[in-house]
Amino acid sequence: KAGVTQTPRYLIKTRGQQVTLSCSPISGHRSVSWYQQTPGQGLQFLFEYFSETQRNKGNFPGRFSGRQFSNSRSEMNVSTLELGDSALYLCASSSDAFSAFSGANVLTFGAGSRLTVL
Amino acid sequence: GQQVMQIPQYQHVQEGEDFTTYCNSSTTLSNIQWYKQRPGGHPVFLIQLVKSGEVKKQKRLTFQFGEAKKNSSLHITATQTTDVGTYFCAGNFGNEKLTFGTGTRLTIIP
Numbered sequence: 001k002a003g004v005t006q007t008p009r010y011l012i013k014t015r016g017q018q019v020t021l022s023c024s025p026i027s028g029h030r031s032v033s034w035y036q037q038t039p040g041q042g043l044q045f046l047f048e049y050f051s052e053t054q055r056n057k058g059n060f061p062g063r064f065s066g067r068q069f070s071n072s073r074s075e076m077n078v079s080t081l082e083l084g085d086s087a088l089y090l091c092a093s094s095s096d097a098f099s100a101f102s103g104a105n106v107l108t109f110g111a112g113s114r115l116t117v118l
Numbered sequence: 119g120q121q122v123m124q125i126p127q128y129q130h131v132q133e134g135e136d137f138t139t140y141c142n143s144s145t146t147l148s149n150i151q152w153y154k155q156r157p158g159g160h161p162v163f164l165i166q167l168v169k170s171g172e173v174k175k176q177k178r179l180t181f182q183f184g185e186a187k188k189n190s191s192l193h194i195t196a197t198q199t200t201d202v203g204t205y206f207c208a209g210n211f212g213n214e215k216l217t218f219g220t221g222t223r224l225t226i227i228p
Contacts, residue, residue, distance in 0.1 A: 035218075043206065044219045090160055
């Protein structure tokens with residue numbers, strides 16, 4: 001069973017540019033969650049998509065957006081990049097991240113996309 | 119919003135010593151999950167606990183879920199260098215999204 005695939009793995013951008021990151025979940029998983037990880041900040045929740053619908057959003061500015069396609073693949077976009085956006089962006093798929101009792105909420109993470117903003 | 123607090127933030131132990139990290143919530147959790155992230159890696163699922171007072175073991179790792187379902191712990195017996203990494207707890211409040219703790223970074227002194 002293929003894991004969660006994130007592309008690109010590494011990228012360098014300059015301030016003001018925009019970036020799009022891609023995530024292909026495990027086959028059959030309908031839920032995709034995105035997290036930002038910076039040193040000392042743990043895992044900051046960005047948003048979660050389930051069957052092409054955004055079900056929850058973290059406390060990030062509107063420059064951060066995402067979407068999910070009918071095949072469950074997801075993209076996130078960051079516009080007008082700032083230096084503070086430099087981070088590891090992790091995507092995680094599950095059967096259903098909101099399903100607390102069935103085990104469907106177990107997250108499988110991708111290797112991440114490491115973004116550096118200069 | 120609802121938060122999951124994790125302590126300690128950092129822990130340095132001699133190889134062979136035990137290690138424990140604690141996870142606490144002010145409100146009842148539906149479940150608790152534990153993940154491990156190796157340096158330079160991504161979080162990997164270890165285990166999920168659902169029942170009040172539940173205890174599960176994986177070799178040298180012991181996971182506990184409190185009776186009130188508001189706290190949890192991960193205990194590692196006789197640490198090894200392969201245990202290095204950051205350990206995260208995460209839980210659902212009801213059927214809401216998973217909320218991650220702040221993580222405990224474990225380093226091993228050989």
